Amino acid sequence: MLSFLPPRFLASSYAKIAGWTLVAAVILFPFFVLQAVDHNGQLSLAPMTYRPYVLAVLGVFLGLCAVFFLPAPLRALGQSCPDFAVSDVQKKGLQVLLVVGLLLLPLVSNRAELDLATVVLLSVALAWGMTIVVGYAGLLDLGYIAFYAVGAYTYALLSTDYGVSFWVALPLCALLPAALAFCVGFPILRLRGDYFAIVTLGFAEIVRTLLINAQSITGGPNGVAEIPRPTLLGWGAADLDERMMMLYVLALAWAVVVYFVMRRLRVLPLGRAWEALREDDIAARSLGVNVHRMKLSAHMIGAMIAGICGAFFAAKQGFVSPESFTFLDTAFLLAMVVLGGMGSPWGVALAATLIVALPEVSRSFADYRMLFFGMVMVLVMIFRPRGFATARRPSVVYKPASGEKTS
Amino acid sequence: MTPLLALDHVCSGYGRIAVLQDVSLSVGQGQIVSLIGANGAGKTTLMMTIAGMPRLSAGRIGFEGDDISQMPTETLIRRGIAYVPEGRRIFAQMTVLENLQMGAYFSPPPKYRDDLEAMLTLFPRLRDRIRQRAGTMSGGEQQMLAIARALMARPKLLLLDEPSLGLAPLVVRQIFDSLVSLRKTLGLTLLVVEQNARLALSVSDYGYVLRNGRITLSGTGPELLQSPEVQKEYLGGGL
Ligand SMILES: Nc1ncnc2c1ncn2[C@@H]1O[C@H](COP(=O)(O)OP(=O)(O)OP(=O)(O)O)[C@@H](O)[C@H]1O
Ligand SMILES: [Mg+2]
Numbered sequence: 001m002l003s004f005l006p007p008r009f010l011a012s013s014y015a016k017i018a019g020w021t022l023v024a025a026v027i028l029f030p031f032f033v034l035q036a037v038d039h040n041g042q043l044s045l046a047p048m049t050y051r052p053y054v055l056a057v058l059g060v061f062l063g064l065c066a067v068f069f070l071p072a073p074l075r076a077l078g079q080s081c082p083d084f085a086v087s088d089v090q091k092k093g094l095q096v097l098l099v100v101g102l103l104l105l106p107l108v109s110n111r112a113e114l115d116l117a118t119v120v121l122l123s124v125a126l127a128w129g130m131t132i133v134v135g136y137a138g139l140l141d142l143g144y145i146a147f148y149a150v151g152a153y154t155y156a157l158l159s160t161d162y163g164v165s166f167w168v169a170l171p172l173c174a175l176l177p178a179a180l181a182f183c184v185g186f187p188i189l190r191l192r193g194d195y196f197a198i199v200t201l202g203f204a205e206i207v208r209t210l211l212i213n214a215q216s217i218t219g220g221p222n223g224v225a226e227i228p229r230p231t232l233l234g235w236g237a238a239d240l241d242e243r244m245m246m247l248y249v250l251a252l253a254w255a256v257v258v259y260f261v262m263r264r265l266r267v268l269p270l271g272r273a274w275e276a277l278r279e280d281d282i283a284a285r286s287l288g289v290n291v292h293r294m295k296l297s298a299h300m301i302g303a304m305i306a307g308i309c310g311a312f313f314a315a316k317q318g319f320v321s322p323e324s325f326t327f328l329d330t331a332f333l334l335a336m337v338v339l340g341g342m343g344s345p346w347g348v349a350l351a352a353t354l355i356v357a358l359p360e361v362s363r364s365f366a367d368y369r370m371l372f373f374g375m376v377m378v379l380v381m382i383f384r385p386r387g388f389a390t391a392r393r394p395s396v397v398y399k400p401a402s403g404e405k406t407s
Numbered sequence: 408m409t410p411l412l413a414l415d416h417v418c419s420g421y422g423r424i425a426v427l428q429d430v431s432l433s434v435g436q437g438q439i440v441s442l443i444g445a446n447g448a449g450k451t452t453l454m455m456t457i458a459g460m461p462r463l464s465a466g467r468i469g470f471e472g473d474d475i476s477q478m479p480t481e482t483l484i485r486r487g488i489a490y491v492p493e494g495r496r497i498f499a500q501m502t503v504l505e506n507l508q509m510g511a512y513f514s515p516p517p518k519y520r521d522d523l524e525a526m527l528t529l530f531p532r533l534r535d536r537i538r539q540r541a542g543t544m545s546g547g548e549q550q551m552l553a554i555a556r557a558l559m560a561r562p563k564l565l566l567l568d569e570p571s572l573g574l575a576p577l578v579v580r581q582i583f584d585s586l587v588s589l590r591k592t593l594g595l596t597l598l599v600v601e602q603n604a605r606l607a608l609s610v611s612d613y614g615y616v617l618r619n620g621r622i623t624l625s626g627t628g629p630e631l632l633q634s635p636e637v638q639k640e641y642l643g644g645g646l
Contacts, residue, residue, distance in 0.1 A: 269512060276498055276509050283496035286458060288484030288513050288560070394502045398537045 013068040017061065024060040024374070028053060052370040059374020066375070067382050102252055106245050114244050120356050121251040122312055125258045127336040127352040128345060129305030132262060134334070135343040136271060137298030138278030139189070140197040142330055143204030147177035147303040149211065149325035151310025156224040156320045157217070166230030170311055177307030178300045185299040189292060204330065211322040223321025230315050247316050254312060258305055262345055265301075267395045274298055335373070339380055343392070409472045410435045411596050412457070412488075412564055417466035417476075419456040425464070426452040428620045434564070434613075439590060439597045441607040441628075443641050444617035450600040451493050453617065454566050457598075458490040459483055470564070485513055489562035493569050493600075495553040499542025503533055506541050506552055510559030518561065526555040529585055547578040554582070558589070567599045571606070579603060583610055604641040608632050616641070 106114055126148060133141045151173040158164040158172065188199045211218045218224065229247075231237045236246030265271040273294050277284040281291055314320045336355055340348030358372070410433040420426040426449045434440045444450050456463050459480040468476040475483060498506050507526060511519045527534040530551040536544060541552055550570055557565060567586075571579040587610055589595045601607035608614050608628040616624040616637060624636060631637045 272505065272509060273512065275501065279498045279500055280496050282460075282492055283498065284509075285460060285480050286484075286490040286492050286496075287509055287556070288481040290479070290481050392500055394505060394538065396502075396504055396508060398504050 017064045017068055020064055021057060021061045025057045028056055055368060055370035056374040059371040059376075060378055061374075062371070063375040063378030066379065106248055111241065111244055114248050116357060116360050118244075118248045118251045118316060119360075120353050121248075121255045122309055122316070123336070123356045124349045124352045125251070125255045126306060126309040127333055127340070127348050128255075128258045128262055129302050129309065130333050131337050131340070131343060131345070131348050132265065132305070133298055133302035134337050135348075136265065136278070137274040137295060139295060139298060140193065141200045141299070141302065142197050142327075142334070143200035143202070143207075144302065144306060144333060145325045145327075145330045146204040146207040147181060147306035148310040148313070149207055149320075149322075150177045150180055151307030152314040152320045152324070153211065153218060153224070153310075154307070155311040156227045156314045159228050160224055160226065166228070166311070166315055170308065173307045173311035174304040175307075177303040177310075181300045181303035182296065185296050189295040189299065201327070201330075204325070204327065208322050208325055211325070219321075221322060223319060223323075224314075225319045227314050227318045227320070229318060247312075251312060251316075254308065259345055261301075261305075266343075270294070270297065272395065335377070339376070408436075409469070411438075411471060412598065413469040414453075414457070415467040415469070417453075417456065417463050417468060419452060419461060419463040421452075421461055426620050427456065427463075430466075430617075430620070430622055432615050432622060432625070434596060434598050437590060437594055437596055438612040439587070439599065439610055441599045441601050441604075441611040441614045442617055443601060443604045443607065443614065443637075445640070448617045449620040450617055451568055452620075454490065454493075454568050454598070454600060457566060458488065481513075484560055484562075487561070487563035488566065489557040489560050489564070490566040491553050491557045491568060491570065494572060495546075495549045497541045497549050497552050497556065499540070501541055503537050503539055503541055503544070503552060506556050507533075507559055510556035513560060519559075522559050522561065526558060529589070530555055547574050547582075550574060550578075550582060554586075558595075562595070564596045564598065567597060569600050569602060571601060571603050579606065583607075586610075604637065605632070608637075 102117075105117055109117065130141070130144045133139050133144060154173045154176050155166065155169045158169045159166065184200075184203055188196060188203075191199060212221050214220070229236065229243055230250075232246055232250065236243045266275075273284065273289045276287070277289055277291050277294055285291055313324075332355055336348055336352040339351035339355075340346075355373075412434040414430055414432050417430045418425065418428055419430075430453060432440075432442075442450055442453065452461075455461065457468060459475075459478060463476050466476070467474055470483075470486065470488065475486070475488075478486075498509060501509070507523060508519075511522060527537070532548055533551060533555060536548065541549065544552065550572075554565075554567070554570065570582055570586075574582070583606060586597060586599075590597065599607055599611070608631050611628040613627055614625065614631045615622050616631070624631065624634065626634065632642075
């Protein structure tokens, strides 16, 4: 087909760069450009927004250029880049430092910074929830954002229509997505890999379309506004600053909770069973793991976490609309999970922070988010194909004398 | 006395593909029974059918006198049937210890500690490699791990699918020796699928020959070793 081109060109780096850029351009096209939006009650294609698309493709292109034209020693350096080898003591130290830093943050930052920090924390928690589903249980759930949406709308509608307070609504924001995850998961969790991914993708689109079309209930494309802000035993009602502070503290507390849930799950039989069935489902079944039940539990736990994140999101914004729950958001979430290294809480947190915070730090940078994104994806896939933090830490260590102990 | 495991006229297969036809066999308490047959004869299918995946389409499987043919796999494991699948299938990313823990998925904690020590004593190589990632071990070590992992559930009946696959004769010998000793110490009952018919039959109390999904021959170990059919087809020609 391309034989009219000289063979030397076809074998060259230029051809490879051009080829892969073309592939990226084709694959990314539907995600960025063909987006269904509501148009006076009718679904139609969004007005062509080429800019992010072009930038993403350009990013892939630049990343590829960097890879192919990087001087050999530099390339070798990149490939041999060691895992973050931190000792346990260093790790403890870093964790303490991080928590202290996060606690002191409200004292030294202004409103905008605090708001951004809250968004980052919620995104990290959401990405961690998705890590449980995608990284631990190995279920490529491309509809994860739907549970986030359901949680957000649950709180939004309960509070605006029925005056239910945040803390009363919160359990429902976890239970409803979990119930939905059960109903949806029950039939489709029997599907394997790609099929599961496609069906969940469809599910998320159904949820979004429902939110747009059930105008009388959800407010349609306009969303739900004036969602009451929560207070914590009266704290957070005084003024805007106090409210921001409280939302930040809530988000921090929630992220910490999700972190410990994650850590705990990994060493529990449940987490081990997920890992086992991800590695080899026949072996897992032959050891008595009920594969279907395990997948269902991962799906439901993930949905609960997403639901609560959604409730916090709605409470923080005071406004929700279907626009916040598109496939692009799922793609960003997935990028956080994959870049972070599939199962590593710290790697995912780092990736989430970079992806959410960088564009906000400098407004001009936001325009080039896609550019940056495409570039980073290519570089990471080449130099760290398994994500930022890859080393799998054993969940249990053998101690000859005293038996063994969980770490 | 009812045998520990009894298959009565079992038919099984994958969807419309029928593999096993009218298979009957029995395994007595404390016996070692081997199953031999050519590639594609349905040996793995037979083992998997006993473990409940796939389900049989006709017949009955009795375990300790109860019909278990409709029970889900995890119930069978709890009742004392352990299955070491063909090709080892250890969890490659997990450490040896984590693999062994997975084997004790249903075993209550107090027993677990003793069982672990027992396995590490039985297979000392595993003790040396307890922190190693299972996927980086040699084939023989992986097979030992697969067996030890299955034994962690304290089964009454161990189903072993081709434990000798790709292993040096010496290692195969070692593994069989440990299996025979296990029968003595734990009162374990074994159903073994083997390509190495000579070795398997020499340690077995009884053997079955499976051909095209049917049992064509059965007898005690020495009987089968003497039979012309077995000699010709599974022991490498006449004499
Ligand atoms: N999942 C499956 N779906 C459809 N057919 C299958 C499946 N697994 C096995 N078969 C078929 O069933 C028949 C018996 O296969 P089985 O694996 O039981 O043979 P085997 O006796 O274990 O052979 P080997 O010695 O090579 O392991 C074969 O013809 C095989 O192609
Ligand atoms: Mg087989």
